[in-house]
Amino acid sequence: MPKQNKPNALIWLLLSIAVIAIDQWSKNWVLTSLPEFTAIPVIDGFWNWYRTYNTGAAFSFLSDAGGWQKYLFTVLAFGISGLLGWWLARTARGDWRTALPYSLVIGGALGNVIDRLVHGKVIDFIQWYWRDHYWPAFNIADSAIVAGAIGIALFGLLGGKRAAGSAQQG
Template sequence: MSENRPSYLILTLVSLASLIIDQVTKAYIDRVMDLHQSIPVIRDLFSITYVRNKGAAFGFLANTSFRIPFFIFVSIVAVLVILYAYRKLRKDQKLAQVSLAMILSGAVGNLIDRVRLGEVIDFLDVYWKTYHWPAFNVADSAICVGVFLLAIDMLREESRQKKALSAK
């Protein structure tokens, strides 16, 4: 293995930690709450609300007959692309390593639900009075945070490359 390869320890630890938190929270919600039950946490802002999502973001493709094979296929492709991209990172790209590990864990977390249940357990409900963001879960959060961190890393990488070129 090349000395400039990314750390697979980061990939393993971040992915496993996030995946465990995702699966434990979903199992807990499924065990202690009734479907559609809601527990207010911050009035007019945040509740724990147990819902199940048969589709993707915002219920996309929820009522199609091919949704489960489609989402499983897309998830597997995403996992393979993430692993390939991870392999291409340099050792010093720690933020990108963490971000791809988070995205990977989110994809796997929701894939587990789709294979096991045919749908995804969501429970984080953010809203303002009557305006609701669709409920989501830890896996969704890991994907979003991972994408945000990856965007930051890409901007930093672009800046590093510009500085390197101007130094020549």
């Protein structure tokens, strides 16, 4: 019996490209339209545009490390994106629970890599707050990474329960 080729989920990389495009477009808008370190209210009491920069990772991790962290985070982003891309190639095209979050993480990671390589730092501009409590500023790429990571965890847990349930029935 001849081996049939199953369509893989690499088509989902188009979503990664869309995330990168939207992320870079938004950061270009920020660089040309927003003043640095000045809050511009979007929803008073909750949301500002606030142009700032991050030389580190999430929550400014290693932001004051002296510059070497740019290369570490670039290598990590390429490595994680490559691994997720390899997994996409082995994922069925219709398995959106796997492909969607992987694609979001890839797009977000590469969007921030572009910033690190072009600007030496990541451009952040979305600032959420409540009274005197401010969430660290973030961007579209960060949002895609977080949504993808939540999807990987959530669908992984749900998928594990579903697989365990069908194994018990079988």
